[in-house]
Every structure is written in structure tokens, then in C-alpha cells.
Amino acid sequence: MSNRERILQTARRLAIEAGSVPSLGAVATASGVSKGGLMHHFRSRAALLDGIAAQAIEAMDEALAAAVERGNVTETWLRLSMSREDADLYRALLVSFTDSGSTTEALLRRSAEATQRWERLIADEVGDPVAAAAIRLLGDGIVMNSVTGDRLPPLESVLEWLKPRTGRN
Amino acid sequence: MSNRERILQTARRLAIEAGSVPSLGAVATASGVSKGGLMHHFRSRAALLDGIAAQAIEAMDEALAAAVERGNVTETWLRLSMSREDADLYRALLVSFTDSGSTTEALLRRSAEATQRWERLIADEVGDPVAAAAIRLLGDGIVMNSVTGDRLPPLESVLEWLKPRTGRN
């Protein structure tokens, strides 16, 4: 693995654990490179955040594309927000937003595009734009709460609750 | 109005506008006091965040108590998350969490208590704990998105979508 990838991966892990992206020095140390080494690959903090977000968006695109094949976009979306194993990606993405000051204009734009893309996938499945928006927002709320550490209802019960509102019937 | 209140109010406004609580110096200047004056009232950044959150929690408790009287807790909850006029309180509360490092243990605990309290009020109204959790989380997601600035569906259509899932029938 290249150092760049290693840095990205380490930064993401730290961001998920701490709820925010730590200082570049801390990221560099944890990645096994020097501060200068890190800043060769990412010339600013904003660039690092951008990298984290881009990686997360790409991975989520893949996961949701696979879900479209399987026909379980809604479940996958909630799982990406909720599951202890799968929620890391989306959480990393949201964390890169809460980093005050260093959110790029380009990052905001690309994330907004991704959000629309994902909401459209959900809408294609459930056949109702309002339902799709609500499901997407529900996922955001779940991620938000996983940061603060509150308890959440099990995924199955949420899916059960959604059912009467997500059929095309 | 006391200086303490003025500082708190200004800090909340800045936090809402910027998506994060700015430096104590900036808050002091905007409040019309010196940095030392601010730190007489709030002896640390954590104390200021704590003050902002406490103020927001108290105001939301009042708003939801009034909603219980009127019997529209769900609508009020979503309005507190969504409405351009009313969403400031909750947004200020969530912003004080995303402040890395300086979130007190006491703040986390009191906020978790408030969250449970509010979710219980929703559950009392809709008669289903899963629905209540989903509605509360939906609100969190909405606030999260208002920070990033994405477009949201109108409140009425969300309430309409919720209807078949929130009756006691």
C-alpha cells in the first residue's frame, strides 16, 4: 500500500474513533510518516479532509450500486448508517463536514451531488420522493446519534416500521 | 440584559451561522466585551459550550411542553428541526457537540437525558416507541442537513407521509 493510502486509511479510522479529524501531526504519527511526509501528499488540512470524503463517497457509491442489483437499497442505506460494521464510511463522510473552517467548496458540492444520487436510488426503489427523502434523512440522524453514542432501535424494527410507507402498492 | 446572557446569545447566533462555535476571542468581540470579560463568566471554552447547550435544552423543553398541551408534539419536533424560524435552538445544541475536544462529560449526559425525555414525549403521542425513535432521528438528520445546506422536503409532506405510521389505530 502506498503511503498516501495508508495516511488516508489511518486518518479515517482516527476520525471515526474520535468523532473528528485530529491534528495533522497526530495523523502523521499514527500513519508512521513524518509531518512533512504527510504534507507532501496532502498540502493542506482541507486537502486531507477532501481525500477522506472522496474515498468514502466512492466506497458508498459502490455499496449502493451493489444494493441496486440486490434490490435492497433502503436496507443497505440504513445499514450504512447504523450497523456497527458498515457505518464507518458514512460517518467518516459526515465527520469531514463538521470540521470547522477547512471544508472546501468543491467538497461541499461533490457531497451534495452524492447525496442527491443516493436519494434518487432510494426513490427508485420505494417509488415515493418524500419517503426517499425521509429515509435518507433518517440515516443522517442515525449517524449523528452514533457520534453522540445514544442507543438506537434495531435495524429490523425500523425496516418493519417503514414497510407500510415504502411499497409501490 | 446581563453581559453573560448577551455573550450566550451572541455565541449561539454565531454558532448557528457558521456551523461551529468560533474562537472565544471572536465571540467576545462580537458580544461587545473583552476576552477577559468573557472568561470571567465562562472560565473555559467547554463552559461556554455547556452554557449554549443548557440554554438550548431549556428552551426546547419549554417548546415541547407547550406542544404536549396542544397535542402536536411530532409536528413541533420536526418544526424545531426544520423550520427556518424555529430550528435554531436544536441546531445550536447539535453544534456544541461537534466541537472536538471540549465537550464535557456533564454536557453529554444532560443532553442524552434530554434526548430520552423528548423521545418519550413523541412516543406518548404516537403510541409506538420505534416510530418515536424514527421521528426523533429524522429530526436529527434534518438538522444535520440544514448545516450542510441541502434542500429538504416541505414539513407538510413529511407529516403526511408519517400519518399512516403514527396513529394509535
Next chain:
DNA sequence: GTCTATATGGTGATAGAC
């Protein structure tokens, strides 16, 4: 490409006069 060393600015926090 990666490192060490350093510049520079801003931040939270303290001390003490008024």
C-alpha cells in the same frame, strides 16, 4: 518522496490593575 527544522499565526488561559 521523505525527512528535519523552522516560521507564523492563532488559541485557550492566567495575572493583576481598575
Next chain:
DNA sequence: GTCTATCACCATATAGAC
């Protein structure tokens, strides 16, 4: 209670050797 002055620290970022 409020101010000025100052502190020590840590952050991002740069320069230049290897």
C-alpha cells in the same frame, strides 16, 4: 465585574537537506 497585557502552547504550513 470588567478590562489590558501577556503567557505558553499547538496548529498549519514552508524551506531546504537527503
